[in-house]
Amino acid sequence: MDYNAAKKYLEENGQEQLLRFYDELDEAGKKKLLDQIESVDMSLLGLLEHNEETAGRGKLEPLSAVTVKEIELNSARYREKGLNAIKAGEVGAVLLAGGQGTRLGYDGPKGTVNIGETRTLYIFECLIKNLMKVTDEAGAYVPLYIMTSDKNHEETAAFFREHEYFGYPESEVAFFIQDMAPSADYNGKLLLEEKDSLSLSPNGNGGWYASMAKTGVIGDVRKRGIKWLNIFAVDNVLQQIADPLFIGAVLDKGVVCGAKVVRKNDPDERVGVLCLEDGSPSIVEYYEMTEEMRTLRDADGELAYAFGVILNYLFSVEELDRIVNEKLMTHVVEKKIPYINEAGEHVKPDKPNGYKFEMLILDMIHLVKNCLPYEVVRNREFAPIKNKTGVDSIESAKALLKENGVTL
Ligand code: UTP
Numbered sequence: 001m002d003y004n005a006a007k008k009y010l011e012e013n014g015q016e017q018l019l020r021f022y023d024e025l026d027e028a029g030k031k032k033l034l035d036q037i038e039s040v041d042m043s044l045l046g047l048l049e050h051n052e053e054t055a056g057r058g059k060l061e062p063l064s065a066v067t068v069k070e071i072e073l074n075s076a077r078y079r080e081k082g083l084n085a086i087k088a089g090e091v092g093a094v095l096l097a098g099g100q101g102t103r104l105g106y107d108g109p110k111g112t113v114n115i116g117e118t119r120t121l122y123i124f125e126c127l128i129k130n131l132m133k134v135t136d137e138a139g140a141y142v143p144l145y146i147m148t149s150d151k152n153h154e155e156t157a158a159f160f161r162e163h164e165y166f167g168y169p170e171s172e173v174a175f176f177i178q179d180m181a182p183s184a185d186y187n188g189k190l191l192l193e194e195k196d197s198l199s200l201s202p203n204g205n206g207g208w209y210a211s212m213a214k215t216g217v218i219g220d221v222r223k224r225g226i227k228w229l230n231i232f233a234v235d236n237v238l239q240q241i242a243d244p245l246f247i248g249a250v251l252d253k254g255v256v257c258g259a260k261v262v263r264k265n266d267p268d269e270r271v272g273v274l275c276l277e278d279g280s281p282s283i284v285e286y287y288e289m290t291e292e293m294r295t296l297r298d299a300d301g302e303l304a305y306a307f308g309v310i311l312n313y314l315f316s317v318e319e320l321d322r323i324v325n326e327k328l329m330t331h332v333v334e335k336k337i338p339y340i341n342e343a344g345e346h347v348k349p350d351k352p353n354g355y356k357f358e359m360l361i362l363d364m365i366h367l368v369k370n371c372l373p374y375e376v377v378r379n380r381e382f383a384p385i386k387n388k389t390g391v392d393s394i395e396s397a398k399a400l401l402k403e404n405g406v407t408l
Pocket of ligand 1: 147
């Protein structure tokens with residue numbers, strides 16, 4: 001795209017500000033900016049005009065989980081099935097580490113945060129150690145695919161190299177880079193991050209499998225004959241990865257997907273709940289549920305919509321291949337977005353200043369044929385690090401790690 005075409009294109013979309021510093025740029029900078037303008041998806045801006053949350057839901061019904069009690073009763077069978085699948089090389093894991101962790105406000109990939117007190121213990125290290133408990137027991141490795149973004153790829157890959165993959169074999173680890181999306185201010189104007197580049201950010205965790213396909217890393221999954229992928233977030237330091245019991249339960253029930261869930265503390269807890277929507281699995285947010293749904297009880301007096309997701313899923317690769325080309329909804333999310341202002345100065349906001357566009361993994365759940373909610377004990381498997389202080393912070397996660405016998 002040349003300058004005139006870009007100018008016309010931007011004028012049609014009310015985005016001329018992107019060329020504000022064009023004349024100051026050298027040839028390479030001009031080309032970079034024009035290339036980015038050409039590839040930006042302007043249709044995303046249309047999403048700012050209507051509120052996605054009013055789109056409405058289908059018929060919602062509770063979906064019962066395999067509970068902690070049931071898991072305990074069947075643990076030997078589940079464990080054996082899960083370990084056998086791992087030993088047969090049928091299980092891979094996908095670490096979602098492409099996010100920017102803006103709420104934590106840490107400069108660098110979230111996984112590189114040191115949460116140790118008397119020793120170093122990086123978040124990535126903690127996750128690898130959790131995985132190694134399983135691979136040691138199985139006597140077989142689980143190939144690990146790590147999703148990064150253009151923003152943190154170099155740093156993340158270098159960190160793993162520098163720390164020798166925390167004892168995990170390098171041959172069992174592969175990185176892939178997710179796609180990016182533009183950001184807009186509250187007036188719907190796309191932001192610049194530099195004079196020669198748009199403010200681009202990772203396009204959410206929903207595109208992870210499409211990105212595995214696009215980057216070619218899926219070839220490794222196929223070559224190895226992996227049938228199941230366990231997807232997990234970078235920030236839950238207590239989670240069990242490639243958990244044999246979870247894998248075993250999913251195999252035992254003959255479903256194509258499983259989701260680790262925790263029982264809600266109270267009807268009003270703000271978590272996404274796994275349920276059925278028009279007969280298919282679906283995750284509804286707290287604010288989408290009516291008071292009646294939130295407080296509904298089953299025959300045993302337990303909350304009917306009781307199970308919140310913790311971003312740890314097991315998907316059959318066959319099912320992922322079936323749904324990979326289905327379009328996921330794009331969510332508009334308010335975030336703190338660094339940008340350059342009209343004077344060309346860098347601004348690093350300390351509160352949200354605009355919108356990013358993200359696809360979310362939770363929307364994938366509605367596409368799969370079925371999904372088994374698998375209950376885990378919250379205090380043993382859920383210690384997310386999202387915020388600087390308070391709820392779901394480094395502090396709260398550390399306390400939970402200690403409670404579970406981890407030396408910090
Ligand atoms: P979060 O929803 O916590 O998003 O991600 P975030 O962007 O990391 O953090 P905030 O909201 O800005 O504070 C949940 C998981 O999904 C990954 C994250 O790395 C984390 O493991 N993720 C998120 C991606 O891999 N890519 C993305 O584009 C977004």
